[in-house]
Amino acid sequence: MAALKIVRPGLLTTVQDFGRWGFQSRGVPVSGAMDGYSHRLANMLAGNEDDAATLEVTLLGPQIEFDSPARFVVAGAEFKLMLDDAAVPMNAGVEAWPGSCLRFGERMGGARAYVAVSGGIDVPKVLNSRSTHIVSALGGFEGRALRAGDVVPIAAQKGPGGQKAFRALPLPQAGARLRVIAGAGGDRLARKRYVISTRSDRMGYRLEGPPVSTAVRSEMISSAVPTGAIQVPPGGQPILLMADHATVGGYPVVAAVITADLPLAGQLAPGDWVEFAVCSFEAAESALRDRLRALGGGAW
Amino acid sequence: MSDFRVLPLGDACLSVVFEEKIDPAINARCVALAGAVELEARPGIREVVPAYNTVAVYFDPLMLDRRSLASELELLAAVPANAPEYDGPLLEIPVRYGGVSGPDLPAVADFARCSEDDVVKLHSSVVYRVYMLGFLPGFAYLASVDGRIAMPRLDTPRMRVQAGSVGVAGRQTGIYPCDTPGGWRIIGRTGLKTFDAAAPEPFLFKPGQRVKFVAA
Numbered sequence: 001m002a003a004l005k006i007v008r009p010g011l012l013t014t015v016q017d018f019g020r021w022g023f024q025s026r027g028v029p030v031s032g033a034m035d036g037y038s039h040r041l042a043n044m045l046a047g048n049e050d051d052a053a054t055l056e057v058t059l060l061g062p063q064i065e066f067d068s069p070a071r072f073v074v075a076g077a078e079f080k081l082m083l084d085d086a087a088v089p090m091n092a093g094v095e096a097w098p099g100s101c102l103r104f105g106e107r108m109g110g111a112r113a114y115v116a117v118s119g120g121i122d123v124p125k126v127l128n129s130r131s132t133h134i135v136s137a138l139g140g141f142e143g144r145a146l147r148a149g150d151v152v153p154i155a156a157q158k159g160p161g162g163q164k165a166f167r168a169l170p171l172p173q174a175g176a177r178l179r180v181i182a183g184a185g186g187d188r189l190a191r192k193r194y195v196i197s198t199r200s201d202r203m204g205y206r207l208e209g210p211p212v213s214t215a216v217r218s219e220m221i222s223s224a225v226p227t228g229a230i231q232v233p234p235g236g237q238p239i240l241l242m243a244d245h246a247t248v249g250g251y252p253v254v255a256a257v258i259t260a261d262l263p264l265a266g267q268l269a270p271g272d273w274v275e276f277a278v279c280s281f282e283a284a285e286s287a288l289r290d291r292l293r294a295l296g297g298g299a300w
Numbered sequence: 301m302s303d304f305r306v307l308p309l310g311d312a313c314l315s316v317v318f319e320e321k322i323d324p325a326i327n328a329r330c331v332a333l334a335g336a337v338e339l340e341a342r343p344g345i346r347e348v349v350p351a352y353n354t355v356a357v358y359f360d361p362l363m364l365d366r367r368s369l370a371s372e373l374e375l376l377a378a379v380p381a382n383a384p385e386y387d388g389p390l391l392e393i394p395v396r397y398g399g400v401s402g403p404d405l406p407a408v409a410d411f412a413r414c415s416e417d418d419v420v421k422l423h424s425s426v427v428y429r430v431y432m433l434g435f436l437p438g439f440a441y442l443a444s445v446d447g448r449i450a451m452p453r454l455d456t457p458r459m460r461v462q463a464g465s466v467g468v469a470g471r472q473t474g475i476y477p478c479d480t481p482g483g484w485r486i487i488g489r490t491g492l493k494t495f496d497a498a499a500p501e502p503f504l505f506k507p508g509q510r511v512k513f514v515a516a
Contacts, residue, residue, distance in 0.1 A: 024349045024358075025334065026503045027433035027440075027477075027495075126497045136437050136478060138497060181310050221320055222434060222441075224349040224356035226313045248351055248434035256310030259361065284311035285361055292362070 002068040004055075004117065006150040010062035010104065012202075015121050015140035015152070016114075016243075017053040020129035024247040028138070030227065031131040031244050034112050034202060034266030037169045038076030040295060042116035044166065045073040045093055047157070052120030053130035055146070057113040059269060061104020062146070064115070066096040070154065071118040074102075077110030077267060078171060091168050093118075110171040111269040119155035133244055135203070167294040169263055175273030178261045179287065180230065182278045186255035188212050189230065189276040194238065198270040202244040205265075207274065211236025214252045222250040228257035228265065230276070240265065240274070260287035304377050306370045309356065312346075314370055316355045316377050322443060322471075326353050327431050329377075331508035336376045342369070350507050351432040352441075390427065391509060393475070393490050394516035395466050397423075401489035404454075408468065408485055411451040420515050422446040423487065428473065430509040438477040438495025440505035445471045457483035464489045466513065473513075488513075 006013070016039065019032025033039035033056055043052050055062075061079050066072075074081055074090050081088045082103045088094045090113075096102065104113070123130050123141050132140025141152055180186060194209035212232045225231065229241045231251040240257070241249070242265065255276060257265055268274060279287075304318045316333060318326050327350075334350035337357055344363030349356040355377075359369060397420045398405040409416045428442035435441075445468055453469045458481060461467070465476045467484025476482055477495040490513075494504045505511070 021358075022347050023437070024347055025433060025507060026438060026505075027435060028437040127502065135480075138437060181308055183307070183309070221322060221352045222432070223315065223317075223351040223354035224309075224313075226309050226356070226358065228310055246435055247349065248432065253309060256313075258311045281308075281311055281361075281366060288311075288362060 001122070002070060002119070002154045002156070004152045004154060005065040005067060006062060006146045006148055006152065007065050007101065008063040009146045009148055009150075010057055011060035012058040013062045013146045014056050014132040014134070015053050015123055015130055016056045016132060017051060017130045019243070020127055020131050020133070020139065023127050024224065027247055028127060029133055029136070029244055029247055031133040031139070031202070032129070033114065034243050035076050035114070035169065035263040036266070037263035037291060037295070038112070039114045041091065041166060041168065042073045042075035042114040043120075044295065045075070045091065046071060046116035046118045048116055048118065048120050052116065053123065055115040055121060055152075057104060057115060059107065059111055061107070061113065063104070064102045066098060066100050066102070068098050070096045071157070072096060072102070073116045074113055075116070075168060076113040078108040079113055080105035080108070109173060110267040112266055117154045118157040122153040122155040135244060166296050169267065172264055172267050172272065175275070176264045176268060177275040177277050178257045178265055179279040179284065180255035180257050180276045181281065181284060182255045183253050185212070185214050185232075185252065186278060189238070189255055190278060192275070194274050196268055196270050196272050196274060200270050202242055204242050204245050205240040205268065205274075207238045207240060209237075212238055212254060214254065220250055220252065222248040225249040225253060226256055228259075228262050229253045230255045230257070242266070258284040258287060260284065260291045263291075302374070302378055306373050306377070308366070311361050311366075312359060314357050314359070314366065314373060316357075316373050318353045320353055322352055322431065324429055327429065328508065330355050333377050334507070337373070340372075342372075351434070388509060391504070391511045393492055393511060393513050395424070395488040395490050395513045396516050397488035402466070402487040404485040405487045408449055408451050408487055412448045414448070419449050419487065422449050423468070423473065424513040424515050426512070428511045430505050430507055430511060432507055433503075433505060436477050436480060437497075438503050438505065440474055440494070440511075442473045442511055443471050445473050447471070451485050453483040454485065457481050461486060462489065464491060464493075466490060
């Protein structure tokens with residue numbers, strides 16, 4: 001079977017797909033690609049099915065060796081890419097041959113890139129998904145981030161690469177303004193700038209900046225919280241919940257990032273700034289339609 | 301006047317919020333409402349997540365109109381004023397209390413000013429309710445623990461709690477599904493797996509279930 005050999009793992013490289021939906025009522029986090037847009041774009045250009053898994057690369061990219069002829073696509077965060085001695089482009093199909101090595105170099109923008117290989121990363125589905133949830137060691141490659149020496153199987157290629165018209169995600173430059181649906185107290189986030197703390201990961205981003213006061217008392221009975229929710233613990237420093245967050249939370253949720261802007265949030269790195277702009281449901285829907293159009297159609 | 305509200309959580313989730321308290325009747329309404337929404341199986345609904353006093357409905361905002369979903373949830377939530385209680389069998393959990401299996405049993409006994417045996421009796425004599433699952437796959441929040449042994453969490457969580465450990469945190473009790481850091485007071489351990497992704501039925505618990513611990 002064809003496989004990728006991980007020569008260097010990079011900072012945090014995991015197998016991800018669109019997420020493990022359907023088991024939150026049993027405590028299973030959704031996880032999945034932090035930037036679902038670029039993940040889909042990479043799959044689409046590689047000619048993969050929507051449910052195929054990609055490798056999510058974080059900040060410092062890996063070095064990956066191919067053991068057989070393969071076609072791959074890298075989308076998302078902008079990296080200098082080398083296949084052996086030749087520079088190769090992002091957002092385009094590239095042919096690799098046995099023994100050739102893909103090296104991620106300097107990162108020019110964004111935080112996370114997605115490597116789709118035609119056929120898809122062939123780890124077993126666990127609860128209907130190939131996504132890695134590191135905290136519970138669920139799914140992905142042995143439930144963990146990739147290490148040097150890992151041999152990651154890839155499935156046989158099914159179809160030719162897609163060549164639909166598309167636009168890559170406009171990457172945040174040192175920060176982004178994310179649109180939110182406001183909950184109680186959501187207007188208190190407006191016109192404030194936060195910096196993403198180094199204590200941030202796939203579960204959530206801790207935001208440093210002006211504290212947010214909440215009208216409600218700070219410890220509540222826990223209830224379900226979506227990805228993109230902005231929680232305010234006692235102390236007032238907000239937390240933006242990301243893909244691996246626990247299914248339930250007990251802090252007030254003052255706002256939630258709209259679905260169309262979650263990919264942008266996924267492209268933010270520690271040290272980047274973030275601002276929140278309250279928007280309407282109508283604006284949120286039209287933004288999501290725009291994203292889908294930019295991918296050439298389909299459902300989210 | 302209805303005793304609940306339907307609130308948005310972002311653009312792809314609506315939450316039905318009942319009175320904010322930990323109460324078996326309120327939780328039973330949540331479990332029943334979640335079941336009713338799942339039964340309707342409207343295209344565009346991604347999943348339904350009941351908790352203590354809320355039901356979150358995740359949906360695709362381009363497939364399902366938020367306002368029509370909200371009115372449907374209002375109708376469904378208003379109906380089962382006397383929601384049928386969970387009628388499945390009582391789930392019995394064998395537990396080895398104390399010793400290496402339950403390192404915090406002596407502390408809980410001190411807290412309750414009783415013997416370790418009394419703590420075991422108080423913990424294993426109650427029929428608990430699964431109010432919700434969360435924190436980790438398969439982790440069930442069981443309540444309500446007898447007030448006498450309802451010791452608060454550790455000030456500093458342990459770096460590692462073993463899978464199967466039975467803990468108490470205030471009026472809640474629960475079983476750690478995997479080795480993980482944790483701050484609950486560990487009084488025993490069970491050999492039952494609360495989560496096994498490879499099993500035909502991966503989860504031991506579901507919301508609304510009734511559970512009893514049995515000293516092994």
